[in-house]
Amino acid sequence: MKTLVIGAGAAGLAAAQDLQKANHPVLVLEARHRVGGRIHTDRSFAAVPIELGAEFIHSSQVPTYPLPQQFGLQTIHFTQQEDTLVRLPSGNLRSVAEVGCVQRGFSDIRAVDWPEAVGEESLAAYLERNRLTGQKVPYKLQEYISDFDHPGLLSAGAALEFLYDKSAEEGDYRILDGYD
Ligand SMILES: Cc1cc2nc3c(=O)[nH]c(=O)nc-3n(C[C@H](O)[C@H](O)[C@H](O)COP(=O)(O)OP(=O)(O)OC[C@H]3O[C@@H](n4cnc5c(N)ncnc54)[C@H](O)[C@@H]3O)c2cc1C
Incomplete structure (x- = not known):
């Protein structure tokens, strides 16, 4: 009996790899003309490789x-405060550290x-209930939403765990040859 795995994103490929290791016949079906899903x-x-999707290995804990x-594969370590730029509504680019000074952002996130x-409740319901809309959405939650899904489909509890995740302080790793 063969197992069909629907989707050749990271989850589908990992499942297929596990099945293959267990000597179980497996076929992966992918709707697009490329594998990787949200890794692109x-x-x-x-x-240099440009990441249109996933880019970082978030700490040594993942x-x-x-x-x-x-x-x-070679990686480099960095912290987002040093490296990541945020585009403000004015169009100006600022580092995350600078933005942390002007809105409830990355640097002081755990102080709140x-x-x-x-x-x-969903993240959308949580943000609405606490009047955290528009620019008041904390930077780390904006990142969470852009990485994962529409706030209506995300769990507020999981998002808050991400916000307080201590491993974020360690910084991230970027794969120099590309995430794919
Ligand atoms: C902009 C962005 C930045 C991100 N940055 C990071 C990061 O820095 N670090 C990190 O760890 N994660 C990051 N993520 C999250 C990470 O990319 C995802 O969690 C991960 O790639 C999801 O893998 P998946 O296999 O669950 O889903 P997907 O990657 O979405 O794969 C699903 C696959 O299934 C296919 N499919 C769907 N329906 C069907 C169907 N009916 N038939 C056939 N095929 C189908 C799709 O075409 C797709 O290829 C980021 C995501 C985004 C969007």
Whole structure:
């Protein structure tokens, strides 16, 4: 009996790899003309790989951390405060550290007592209930939303865990040859 895996994103490929390791026949079906899903490295217009989707290994605590070494890929370490630029509504670019000074952003995020999530409410409901809309959405939650999904489909509880995740202080790792 063969198992069909729908979708060749990271989850589908990992499931297929596990099945294959267990000597179970598997077929991966992908709707697009490429594998990777939300991991999408573009090499068509610049001398360096440009990440259109996932870009970072978020700390040494995540399951993806050992993979680059396993495959002989070089990584660089950095912190988002130093490296990441945010475009303000005025169009100006500022570092995350600078933005942290002008809005409840990255640098002081854990100093704020964010209200707790109620039951299984969505992130959209949480933000609405606490009047955290527009520019008041904390930078780290904006990042969470852009990485994962529409706030109506995300769990507020999981998003708050991400906000307070201590491993974020360690910084991130970027794969020099491209995330794909
Ligand atoms: C802009 C952006 C930045 C991100 N940055 C990071 C980061 O820095 N670090 C990090 O760890 N994560 C990051 N993420 C999150 C990470 O990319 C995702 O969590 C991960 O890639 C999701 O993998 P997945 O396999 O669950 O889903 P997907 O990658 O969405 O894969 C699903 C696949 O299934 C296919 N599919 C769907 N329906 C069907 C169907 N009916 N038939 C056939 N195929 C189908 C899709 O075409 C797709 O290829 C980022 C995401 C985005 C969008």
